[in-house]
Amino acid sequence: MTDLRIHRHPILKYVRGNPLKFYFEGEERTGYENETIGAALYATGLKEFSHSFKLDRPRGIFCAIGQCASCRMRVNGVPNVRTCITPLEEGMTVERQFGAGEKPTNTEVRKTFKKELEADIAIVGGGPAGLSAAIYAAKFGARVVLVDRFPKLGGQLIKQTHKFFGSRKHDAGVRGIDIAERLIKQVEENPNIMVLSEAEAFGYYEPATIAVAGKDTIYRINAKKIIMATGAAEKALLFENNDLPGVYGAGAAQTLMNTYGVKPGDEIIMVGAGNVGVIVTYQLLQAGVKVKMIVEAMPKIGAYFVHAAKVRRMGVPILTRHSILRAYGENQVEGATIVQLDDNWQPIPGTEKDVEVDGIAISVGLRPTYGLLDQAGVKIQFVPELGGHVALRNRNLETSVKNIYVAGDIAGIEEASTAIMEGRIAGLSAVIDMGLAGDDAKELRESVRAELTELRAGPFGARIRQGLEKVEVL
Amino acid sequence: MEEYEKTGVVTLDYLEKLGNVPSEERLKKGPVAMTECIQDIPCNPCAEVCPVKAIEMPEINHRPIVHFDKCIGCTLCMQVCPGLAIVMLDKSKEKPRLTIPYELLPMPERGDTVVLIDREGNDIGEGKVVALFFPDKKYQSALVTVEVDDDRLLYEARNLRVVN
Known part of the structure; x- marks a missing residue:
């Protein structure tokens, strides 16, 4: 059977647990502890994970972080399980489903419990912003409940193998995976912080209650303050056959290879030359994947030059003013047709070129995951400079709904280092506003704010500064 | 631009x-x-x-x-x-030396002859690995020092490849 698992990597040492046998549509397959069902299926060669509702088109993994619907399957008789974020267990039966899925036949499989929790602060999202908010709030004695969707804390930081920018104080020169490890340890060792993993916050109730669906328990968390740090989702791109299995977000490729040690493909084309596209390209090369080229519709490369230079000297061409016209292949990607664009973004006829690849990675930006904020009635505005819909807020990151704060990519697409600082500000603001902390917390908040301002001060921070002017208005 | x-x-x-x-x-x-x-x-x-x-x-x-x-x-x-x-860059030794950061597999070994690559990914010459330094024990990424015959390589080579 196909095995796309990576066994040697220049940066990562994959920790695979014991082998686990499971059954995919009756056929025995092997995965490992610490893998999700989706990762184990992908590693053993599955490309078609589901079919679209209406037209029955094949769909493959697209986001790999539980945000899209294309990897949903029937697991142990339960439909609509997001296989990309559900840990694999021994003996699982996994089947593809058609349409919305059939009702569970075995009602015993899902007994659910109800539980009420009291907390000072409820934090939604265990990425760099949420973790930092928890650490800084708990520092001042707040009892924190941190809710996270994934089996492992750390958000997208746990797959960032590159060294971070910034200053030494902000861990510049340290790899994202190591920063994540440290933050997770601080949270897990802190007696003031309770973590609910594999738990999805799905509702807000006044004044500061959130409803959370855990593995087998529905939680009602009654808090005094809520910090939303739900992060972002990858944007899709419109082109013919953009739903063909093998078209996936650059972040999904990164999750597969860096979190689970699974090669997303053998030969890939990257669409988009921003920092994410170029950094993931470098990481694909490190994982032994050939990246045939990067196409970028803009006239210039969006990424920092130093990131672009890394992949150029490894022989990857970057074609600016080029885009993807269509994906082609029978049930899975066999190639991409690229085309040159004119100065009005129109394809130039006659410049089409077919590139044989088995994967098309899309990195055309991220958008804030603002659903819960919207449900809570927070004032939201579309701000292109910040990546999409973001909450209006004050300087302390409190939104128009009292008691709700935002931090990280949900507040505007930036970087992990800025998310960490925003998390600190939100955590500190929450404890200050509820009277748990005084002048020392305020001083600390001022110093974090000063550092954040400094990081955003350069030419690359200009767009962010423009965006913030529109939203920091409360 | x-x-x-x-x-x-x-x-x-x-x-x-x-x-x-x-x-x-x-x-x-x-x-x-x-x-x-x-x-x-x-x-x-x-x-x-x-x-x-x-x-x-x-x-x-x-x-x-x-x-x-x-x-x-x-x-x-x-x-x-x-x-x-x-x-x-170093020209104080017998032969010119270039040290570059390297985070790929396979990792070269001391004494290996490696292909040197320029900023655009083209092979432009060869170098002999004279030193390897691993700054962080946890990882395999390294600083690789190569000796070259041609001065030009000091200024133009920015990547390398291990030849089997």
Whole structure:
């Protein structure tokens, strides 16, 4: 059977647990502890994970972080399980489903419990912003409940193998995976912080209650303050056959290879030359994947030059003013047709070129995951400079709904280092506003704010500064 | 728009104009850092880590400027640079030496002859690995020092490949 698992990597040492046998549509397959069902299926060669509702088109993994619907399957008789974020267990039966899925036949499989929790602060999202908010709030004695969707804390930081920018104080020169490890340890060792993993916050109730669906328990968390740090989702791109299995977000490729040690493909084309596209390209090369080229519709490369230079000297061409016209292949990607664009973004006829690849990675930006904020009635505005819909807020990151704060990519697409600082500000603001902390917390908040301002001060921070002017208005 | 923003490749001419290329005379005195970090990005660990304050960066969003007369070639800036944008050049030994950061497999071994690659990914020559330094024990990424026959390679080679 196909095995796309990576066994040697220049940066990562994959920790695979014991082998686990499971059954995919009756056929025995092997995965490992610490893998999700989706990762184990992908590693053993599955490309078609589901079919679209209406037209029955094949769909493959697209986001790999539980945000899209294309990897949903029937697991142990339960439909609509997001296989990309559900840990694999021994003996699982996994089947593809058609349409919305059939009702569970075995009602015993899902007994659910109800539980009420009291907390000072409820934090939604265990990425760099949420973790930092928890650490800084708990520092001042707040009892924190941190809710996270994934089996492992750390958000997208746990797959960032590159060294971070910034200053030494902000861990510049340290790899994202190591920063994540440290933050997770601080949270897990802190007696003031309770973590609910594999738990999805799905509702807000006044004044500061959130409803959370855990593995087998529905939680009602009654808090005094809520910090939303739900992060972002990858944007899709419109082109013919953009739903063909093998078209996936650059972040999904990164999750597969860096979190689970699974090669997303053998030969890939990257669409988009921003920092994410170029950094993931470098990481694909490190994982032994050939990246045939990067196409970028803009006239210039969006990424920092130093990131672009890394992949150029490894022989990857970057074609600016080029885009993807269509994906082609029978049930899975066999190639991409690229085309040159004119100065009005129109394809130039006659410049089409077919590139044989088995994967098309899309990195055309991220958008804030603002659903819960919207449900809570927070004032939201579309701000292109910040990546999409973001909450209006004050300087302390409190939104128009009292008691709700935002931090990280949900507040505007930036970087992990800025998310960490925003998390600190939100955590500190929450404890200050509820009277748990005084002048020392305020001083600390001022110093974090000063550092954040400094990081955003350069030419690359200009767009962010423009965006913030529109939203920091409360 | 600068050409490098379109291509992802900077020319030696451009680096020379920026004052990023150390002189022949300086190279003869011993190893020295050459930075290829040419944009004003929010990053400064190289300047922070330099034990002799040879890297000038008044603000975090400025690009680094190396004072070649002060630089002692210790490689600390290379080890910490997240952009992998610093190399060391040295012409004080019998043969010219180039040190580059390397984070790929297979990792070369001392004594190996490796293919040297330029900023655009073209093979442009060969070098002999004379030293390997692993800054962080946890990882396999390394600083690789190669000896070359042709001076030009010091200025043009920025990547390598292990030949089996």
